[in-house]
Amino acid sequence: MAKSELEYITGEVILGQDWTEIKKLPDTDFKLSNKTQPFENLGLSIKDRDKKTYYTKGYVGVTRLKDKNNCNILCPNTNKEYILNIKPRFEGLNPIKMINELKDDDEFLIYLSSDKKEDINNLEDNTLFHFYENEAPIEIDGGFIEEGNIISTVLYINLLTEICKRNLMGKMQKHEENLTGKVKGKIMFNKNINSNLVRGRKDRIYCQYQVYSIDILENQILKYGLYKAKKIINEFFREISSDIKRNIAYCEKALENVTFRKISLQEINISKVSGFYSNYKQALKFAKMLIEGVSIDAYGNVKKVCVTPYAINMQKLFEFYIRKVIKNEIKDKYKNDLVLEPYDKKFNILYENRDKKDRKLFVETYLADNVIPDILLRYQDGKYMALDVKYKRYDKYDTRDDTLQILAYGMLFDCEHIGLILPEQIIDSPIRRQEYRLDIRSSDKNNKKYYHEIIISEENKRNILSNIIISKCTKK
Structure with missing residues (x-):
């Protein structure tokens, strides 16, 4: 147009x-x-x-x-x-x-x-x-x-x-000046006559020269x-x-x-x-x-x-917004206990593979590096908490893929606490927080994980971590 x-x-x-x-x-x-x-x-x-x-x-x-x-x-x-x-x-x-x-x-x-x-x-x-x-x-x-x-x-x-x-960007520009006792650039003869000679100012010369200026x-x-x-x-x-x-x-x-x-x-x-x-x-x-x-x-x-x-x-705005809210909560309550991993930090996926020379030994082998959870929190002892931010409506029929995704994060980073963060589903509804204990079958009897669903509202957005953390940040 x-x-x-x-x-x-x-x-x-x-x-x-x-x-x-x-x-x-x-x-x-x-x-x-x-x-x-x-x-x-x-x-x-x-x-x-x-x-x-x-x-x-x-x-x-x-x-x-x-x-x-x-x-x-x-x-x-x-x-x-x-x-x-x-x-x-x-x-x-x-x-x-x-x-x-x-x-x-x-x-x-x-x-x-x-x-x-x-x-x-x-x-x-x-x-x-x-x-x-x-x-x-x-x-x-x-x-x-x-x-x-x-x-x-x-x-x-x-x-x-x-x-x-x-x-700042600048350019060479023409500049005119009535100089005293010197010549710079070229003499502007007509202006020099009108401004100086007819007035008896022979000590001055009207000149034009190039100057570098940011006033462009x-x-x-x-x-x-x-x-x-x-x-x-x-x-x-x-x-x-x-x-x-x-x-x-x-x-x-x-x-x-x-x-x-x-x-x-x-x-x-x-x-x-x-x-x-x-x-x-x-x-x-x-x-x-x-x-x-x-x-x-x-x-x-x-x-x-x-x-x-x-x-x-x-989806992106909600994810970034939740990251900022969590940063604020860490700063106010948990700055000595938790660190939010940078958004652009990538994590390698490793798997155990038998050593080529000694088949009895297992070594960690690089597989990929594209694992980037939305929210990955690190405790002082090096353990992690993984949270995934979902901008969607939720019911019992459409959570499987998302729960499997966050469970995979939990397995990769050995997290005790994993969960999903969701927008408030119904206006003026009570704050809902669900918590489940998931027992992962393995040789380690202590391999347990807690799964959380946190519904974010204007009232509880400053207490996301408080709704999840059970004892790690409070017990010394």
């Missing part, structure tokens, strides 16, 4: 939930998600082609509804675009609060990287979120504006901080984007971490010699970066989102906030 000015669109909103059938859709063929493009139409898929039964997948967010030709679908009655707005099916989970909890996590950048390396400039293939960058901003009511903007704002501040810690368009865009990001934070997220405040102050100081001015969309489109400063690319993308999405009046107040269409992977 070509546009010379920012275009804010309010469309006909179709509400739905993740992993749920979507009803009241227009009668057309939609663009469906697939393995290579999982974010298409927020994961829309078809279950029954004859009945045209459509289901969503595990993504929440907002986007324009697209047909199979990737064209926007218009409502025939109002001629407005259809806007697909998907919310979590577990009403007790608030994506804004979850993202807000994550924004100062020390592993936040690793969560966003597809290869689990802390590279904030490699976000295209991350599994947590997706921005539809080529779409015009959408103006809708409700918290979904906040969700998209808190992601883009926090990421932008982190990106900009990383840039400011390095040398790309840095001016970043500074204006920081101004918009700060406005969003002050408007919606007043309770922010000290790290973000410190990063904002650091960026403002680093950019103090860059001119602050209003930036147009056309100027953003002509900005260029390459080579050594390729780390600017992602920051400029997010700056564009913020500049497009925030409208500020003449008094400096936020007049209108729109959002670039986006999708959030709720």
